[in-house]
Amino acid sequence: MKKSVVSWIAAAAAVLVFVAVPLRPGAAGSGNPGSAAVSPDGKIALPNPDSGLRFVPGRVLLRFKKGIPSWMSELWIASYNAREIGRLHQIRTHILELSEGVSVEEAVAALNRHPEVDFAEPDYIASANVTPNDTFFGYQYALYNSGQPISIPGSPTGKPSADIKATAAWEETRGDSEVVVAVVDTGADLLHPDLENKFAGSGRDFINEDFDASDDHGHGTWISGIIGAETDNNLGVAGAAWNCRLLPVKVLDENAEGAYSTIAEGILWAVDNGADIINLSLGYSEDSLALSDAVAYAYEQGAVLCAGTGNTGSAVEYPAAYDDYCLAAAATDYNDARPPWSNFGPEVDVAAPGASIFSTFPRGHFGPGSLDYGFSDGTSAAAAHVSALAALIISVKPLLTPAEVMDIIRFSCDDVNEETDPEWDEFLGYGRLNMEKALVPIVIKNRSGE
Amino acid sequence: MSRTGKHVWTAAGWTALFLFLSAPLAAQQGPEGLSVKAGVGMEYLNRTVSWDENAFTSGLKGILLAFQAEVEARPGLSACFQAGYALSDFGGLVFRGLPFSVEYQAGATGGLLLGAGIKARASASPSFDIEIAASFDACFGFPGEWALEGLAVEGSLDGRSSWMRIAAGPVVWYKGLSYYVYPFVRVQYTALWGSFRMTETVASLGGTEKKAVSGRGLVAVSLGALSEITEAIGLKAEVTAIPRSGGLDIGASGRVVFSF
Numbered sequence: 001m002k003k004s005v006v007s008w009i010a011a012a013a014a015v016l017v018f019v020a021v022p023l024r025p026g027a028a029g030s031g032n033p034g035s036a037a038v039s040p041d042g043k044i045a046l047p048n049p050d051s052g053l054r055f056v057p058g059r060v061l062l063r064f065k066k067g068i069p070s071w072m073s074e075l076w077i078a079s080y081n082a083r084e085i086g087r088l089h090q091i092r093t094h095i096l097e098l099s100e101g102v103s104v105e106e107a108v109a110a111l112n113r114h115p116e117v118d119f120a121e122p123d124y125i126a127s128a129n130v131t132p133n134d135t136f137f138g139y140q141y142a143l144y145n146s147g148q149p150i151s152i153p154g155s156p157t158g159k160p161s162a163d164i165k166a167t168a169a170w171e172e173t174r175g176d177s178e179v180v181v182a183v184v185d186t187g188a189d190l191l192h193p194d195l196e197n198k199f200a201g202s203g204r205d206f207i208n209e210d211f212d213a214s215d216d217h218g219h220g221t222w223i224s225g226i227i228g229a230e231t232d233n234n235l236g237v238a239g240a241a242w243n244c245r246l247l248p249v250k251v252l253d254e255n256a257e258g259a260y261s262t263i264a265e266g267i268l269w270a271v272d273n274g275a276d277i278i279n280l281s282l283g284y285s286e287d288s289l290a291l292s293d294a295v296a297y298a299y300e301q302g303a304v305l306c307a308g309t310g311n312t313g314s315a316v317e318y319p320a321a322y323d324d325y326c327l328a329a330a331a332t333d334y335n336d337a338r339p340p341w342s343n344f345g346p347e348v349d350v351a352a353p354g355a356s357i358f359s360t361f362p363r364g365h366f367g368p369g370s371l372d373y374g375f376s377d378g379t380s381a382a383a384a385h386v387s388a389l390a391a392l393i394i395s396v397k398p399l400l401t402p403a404e405v406m407d408i409i410r411f412s413c414d415d416v417n418e419e420t421d422p423e424w425d426e427f428l429g430y431g432r433l434n435m436e437k438a439l440v441p442i443v444i445k446n447r448s449g450e
Numbered sequence: 451m452s453r454t455g456k457h458v459w460t461a462a463g464w465t466a467l468f469l470f471l472s473a474p475l476a477a478q479q480g481p482e483g484l485s486v487k488a489g490v491g492m493e494y495l496n497r498t499v500s501w502d503e504n505a506f507t508s509g510l511k512g513i514l515l516a517f518q519a520e521v522e523a524r525p526g527l528s529a530c531f532q533a534g535y536a537l538s539d540f541g542g543l544v545f546r547g548l549p550f551s552v553e554y555q556a557g558a559t560g561g562l563l564l565g566a567g568i569k570a571r572a573s574a575s576p577s578f579d580i581e582i583a584a585s586f587d588a589c590f591g592f593p594g595e596w597a598l599e600g601l602a603v604e605g606s607l608d609g610r611s612s613w614m615r616i617a618a619g620p621v622v623w624y625k626g627l628s629y630y631v632y633p634f635v636r637v638q639y640t641a642l643w644g645s646f647r648m649t650e651t652v653a654s655l656g657g658t659e660k661k662a663v664s665g666r667g668l669v670a671v672s673l674g675a676l677s678e679i680t681e682a683i684g685l686k687a688e689v690t691a692i693p694r695s696g697g698l699d700i701g702a703s704g705r706v707v708f709s710f
Contacts (some may be wrong), residue, residue, distance in 0.1 A: 172551075396546065397546075397547075397549075400549070404549055404655060407549070407652070407653070407654055407655045408549055408550065408655065410602065411550075411601045411602045411603050411605070411652055411653060411655065412550070412601060412602070413602050414602075415602060423602075424602075430602040430603075431602055437550075437600060437601065438550075439551070440551070441544050441545070441546065441551035441552055441553040442550055442551065442552050442553070442598060442599075442600065443552075443553045443555050444552050444553065444554050444555060444556045444596050444598070444607065445555050445556055446556060446596055446597055446599070447556055447557055447596075448556065448559055448594030448595055448596055449594070449595055450596075450597070
């Protein structure tokens with residue numbers, strides 16, 4: 001008798017194991033009223049109310065399979081104490097309002113178990129990506145390209161999404177004010193209304209040998225605005241590294257020229273004075289041990305260096321060509337195409353918008369009464385966008401090494417020229433910058449082993 | 451053989467071993483007062499968990515399938531053990547310590563479930579019995595592997611989750627309903643801890659993050675009933691509610707119990 005009972009248990013165990021076999025990971029919800037989080041047939045992954053997913057309370061979207069008569073679907077809806085409050089006729093989808101107290105998660109789980117139901121899902125709430133209120137944000141296609149005119153009415157329109165996805169990335173972070181980007185350039189307009197609150201100090205001027213890095217050319221102010229103009233201040237333009245601060249280091253004179261020794265001095269000073277990122281929107285065709293050593297020193301001290309490849313349509317210039325230490329940024333335009341002037345070569349790491357980039361200019365630069373903003377082109381702007389991304393990455397992951405930050409920037413790029421040059425290529429490197437991929441958590445939905 | 455298939459066979463192996471070891475217990479005629487029960491049970495686990503020093507919350511949902519044995523050493527005092535297979539879904543957990551942040555939404559992963567418990571009758575009357583029960587369960591997840599898609603280079607994730615749970619508290623049985631159905635109320639202190647270790651590899655980039663989670667809500671109230679279909683076979687069902695700040699977690703379990 002006892003043996004028979006044991007046999008009975010063994011049989012039950014075998015049945016249970018048999019039943020469990022089809023339960024591959026993720027299929028736990030099959031037939032279980034409480035197993036709302038798992039999707040037995042891939043119809044839907046239910047929202048977890050605490051995971052940050054937002055949906056309209058008490059509302060469910062429902063579609064029946066084709067061939068279900070309307071009287072039956074109405075009966076179904078009524079049987080769930082639900083009320084149809086709308087219908088998307090073209091896609092045969094009912095908008096249902098559930099009775100008070102009925103949970104959306106449970107209703108969706110229950111509905112999805114019926115073979116007559118094509119799908120049931122919560123009515124999720126979408127929101128616009130972070131859009132700053134800066135007056136000229138609409139001209140900054142590089143940050144968000146909706147296909148808008150690039151400048152004045154009648155100017156070319158860009159290709160939607162040919163941008164660096166800044167607004168989506170800002171959902172994750174707008175940067176940390178402790179993170180400092182050194183702009184080693186012509187200086188900056190320290191009193192520009194869109195910049196004055198963003199400087200970590202008055203910087204350093206290696207042209208005039210003082211501590212007032214005022215800009216007497218305009219290039220450094222333009223670059224500073226791209227990286228870190230004050231954002232969401234109802235004024236001017238938005239900086240890609242929204243909250244990060246700027247450290248102006250003047251190494252180029254009023255003609256935007258500077259000796260390698262001065263540039264090296266500026267790089268060394270920047271890293272020794274707290275720069276986390278060093279933007280080098282400058283370059284020349286000749287290699288230099290001094291410049292190379294300065295770049296290597298800054299890298300070894302923990303700074304991320306970003307440089308433009310050059311605007312002569314030829315080989316990558318130095319310091320961008322210092323491959324081990326410097327991210328070399330080529331340019332794209334508002335259609336994600338490479339402008340012919342963007343330098344190329346094996347050192348190119350990534351690309352970023354560099355054509356028709358609207359940013360800050362020194363006050364009075366275009367004459368009395370004119371706007372303190374303007375357009376310009378160049379891989380300088382591409383490098384500035386890359387520096388801004390590096391600043392945002394360091395803001396949320398301060399323990400990463402420069403090499404890791406550089407890899408994240410490289411590997412998160414969109415291969416926008418993959419039709420002609422798949423994977424890495426010497427024109428756009430790994431592709432055009434994608435701040436969203438670099439910063440926003442990537443959702444893992446595929447099952448283990450798939 | 452697929453990874454899932456291996457897991458199922460591993461679990462089947464453990465359960466077979468469990469049955470093998472418990473068979474002599476069941477087969478032997480115990481001393482007076484010693485009784486042995488065996489059962490198969492299924493539980494729907496549903497707990498809200500918090501992580502990153504309670505800054506974020508997500509859900510831990512799972513299906514637990516287990517073989518259970520209960521030995522009553524002397525009247526009113528028994529110990530129980532369980533072993534089986536668990537599917538655990540940590541959906542919504544976000545790993546921001548990896549080079550590329552990831553949000554896990556890839557469903558349940560399998561694991562080995564082990565547990566033990568003890569219960570003692572505190573008082574008995576014609577209508578009510580009061581027991582004090584305590585239990586410990588642990589799930590040791592099998593490793594999983596996921597592709598990291600959408601990047602300029604190939605990337606992958608390797609991860610493994612585990613959790614453990616303790617519960618202790620009184621159970622009040624009502625015996626006045628009928629000979630066959632015994633409803634009960636259980637009030638327990640319950641705590642749950644878990645972790646999910648994830649390793650990311652993207653070309654030359656790599657990183658590992660271990661995310662510790664803990665269950666929200668510390669008191670569970672359960673309502674259930676044991677129905678004795680025959681002298682040897684009973685069915686037990688239970689619904690558990692765990693109130694927490696901002697909501698309620700509802701779980702359920704059912705089991706078939708064989709008495710010897």
